[in-house]
Amino acid sequence: MNNSVISIDLAKNSFQICALNSHHKVIFNKKVTRKKLISELQQLSPAPIIMEACYSANPWGRKLQELGFDVKLIPPYQVKPFLVGNKNDHNDAVAIAEASLRPKARFVPVKTLEQQDVQSLQRIRERLVKSRIALINQLRGLLSEYGIVVEKLPQKLKTKIPLILEDDSLSLTTIARQFIQSLFQEWNFLDDRIKETEESSDNFVKNNDDYQRLMNIPGIGPVTATALIASIGDPHHFKNGRHMAAWIGLTPSQYASGDTNKLGGITKRGNRTLRRLLIHGARSLMNWSHKKNDKLSHWINALCQRMHACKAIVAIANKLARIAWAVLAKREYYNPTIA
Structure with a gap:
C-alpha cells in the first residue's frame, strides 16, 4: 500500500491516523491508542507524517524523527478551511492530510529539546511577570483604601513599603500591616524567581x-x-x-x-x-x-x-x-x- 501522506490527529490518549494514496483518496482512517501509535506507523509504507502544530506535537515530532520518519507540522489555521462536516477526530485527520497537500501549504519546524527548554523558561517567566503585576496592582489598591497613595512606578512603591510599615502615624491596623508585609515578601520572592528564570535562559544562549x-x-x-x-x-x-x-x-x-x-x-x-x-x-x-x-x-x-x-x-x-x-x-x- 503506497501512501502519499499520513496525518495524525493528536490527543492525550487516543490518536486518529489517516493515510491518503497518490490520488489523494483516503486509504484508511482509524483510531489507535497511545501505546500502539509507533507500531502502527512502522507497518505503513514510508510517507511524510503531518500533524497540527499544537499540544504534544513537538515531542511526538522529535520521537518520530529519531525513528527516521519525515515529520511536518502544519499550523491549525491552515487546516480549518479543509474540515468537512462536524468536528471530530475522523474528519480532523482527513482535513490535516488534505491541507498538507496544498501547493502553498506552510509548515512549522519541529522544535529541538534546547528550543523547547528555552521556550518553557520564557513561558514560566511570562506567568511570573503577570503574577507580579497583579500583586503590585492589588497592593497599590489596598494601600489606597487606607488613604496611602504612592507614585505609579513599581520601584517607587517597593522602596516605600518598608517606610510605610514602620510609620506609626499611618492609620494601619495590625492586620493591615501583616498582609502588606506578606505581599511585600511575595513580591520579593517573585522578583527572585523571575531573575532565576532569566539567568537559566541566558545560560542556554549566552555563547550562541x-x-x-x-x-x-x-x-x-x-x-x-x-x-x-x-x-x-x-x-x-x-x-x-x-x-x-x-x-x-x-x-x-x-x-x-x-x-x-x-x-x-x-x-x-x-x-x-x-x-x-x-x-x-x-x-x-x-x-x-x-x-x-x-x-x-x-x-x-x-x-x-x-x-x-x-x-x-x-x-x-x-x-x-x-x-x-x-x-x-x-x-x-x-x-x-x-x-
Missing part, C-alpha cells in the same frame, strides 16, 4: 553566535533575542524577512474581491509572546528615536510624522522582525548604515 548578533539590533534585548532563537530555529524555513514577519503576525490582513482591495489590522497569527516583545521593543525605539541620528531613527521619525503612533509601532516591529531574519539568515552583525 546568533544571540550575540541579535543583541546588536536596536530594540532587541536579552528576552526578545532568546525568544527569537527559541521560536524560529532555522531562519531558512522562511523565504525572506517579510515571510517571517507574516509568520509572527505583524503584517496587515487583506480582503480583496474584484476591484476591492482592503488592508485591515495585523493578522496576529503565530507566536503571541514574540509579537508582544517586538512591539515593546518598537515602542522603546520610537520613544528615543528623536534623540538619535542613525539611519533607522531617521526612518522612524519620518514614519511617526505620517501615521498614528500605534500604526508606527507595529511598522517598526515589522521592521525589527525583518532585520532579525536578515541577521540570522546571513549570519552577519547588524549594520546601522543599511537599516
Whole structure:
C-alpha cells in the first residue's frame, strides 16, 4: 500500500491516523491508542507524517524523527478551511492530510529539546511577570483604601513599603500591616524567581553566535533575542524577512474581491509572546528615536510624522522582525548604515 501522506490527529490518549494514496483518496482512517501509535506507523509504507502544530506535537515530532520518519507540522489555521462536516477526530485527520497537500501549504519546524527548554523558561517567566503585576496592582489598591497613595512606578512603591510599615502615624491596623508585609515578601520572592528564570535562559544562549548578533539590533534585548532563537530555529524555513514577519503576525490582513482591495489590522497569527516583545521593543525605539541620528531613527521619525503612533509601532516591529531574519539568515552583525 503506497501512501502519499499520513496525518495524525493528536490527543492525550487516543490518536486518529489517516493515510491518503497518490490520488489523494483516503486509504484508511482509524483510531489507535497511545501505546500502539509507533507500531502502527512502522507497518505503513514510508510517507511524510503531518500533524497540527499544537499540544504534544513537538515531542511526538522529535520521537518520530529519531525513528527516521519525515515529520511536518502544519499550523491549525491552515487546516480549518479543509474540515468537512462536524468536528471530530475522523474528519480532523482527513482535513490535516488534505491541507498538507496544498501547493502553498506552510509548515512549522519541529522544535529541538534546547528550543523547547528555552521556550518553557520564557513561558514560566511570562506567568511570573503577570503574577507580579497583579500583586503590585492589588497592593497599590489596598494601600489606597487606607488613604496611602504612592507614585505609579513599581520601584517607587517597593522602596516605600518598608517606610510605610514602620510609620506609626499611618492609620494601619495590625492586620493591615501583616498582609502588606506578606505581599511585600511575595513580591520579593517573585522578583527572585523571575531573575532565576532569566539567568537559566541566558545560560542556554549566552555563547550562541546568533544571540550575540541579535543583541546588536536596536530594540532587541536579552528576552526578545532568546525568544527569537527559541521560536524560529532555522531562519531558512522562511523565504525572506517579510515571510517571517507574516509568520509572527505583524503584517496587515487583506480582503480583496474584484476591484476591492482592503488592508485591515495585523493578522496576529503565530507566536503571541514574540509579537508582544517586538512591539515593546518598537515602542522603546520610537520613544528615543528623536534623540538619535542613525539611519533607522531617521526612518522612524519620518514614519511617526505620517501615521498614528500605534500604526508606527507595529511598522517598526515589522521592521525589527525583518532585520532579525536578515541577521540570522546571513549570519552577519547588524549594520546601522543599511537599516
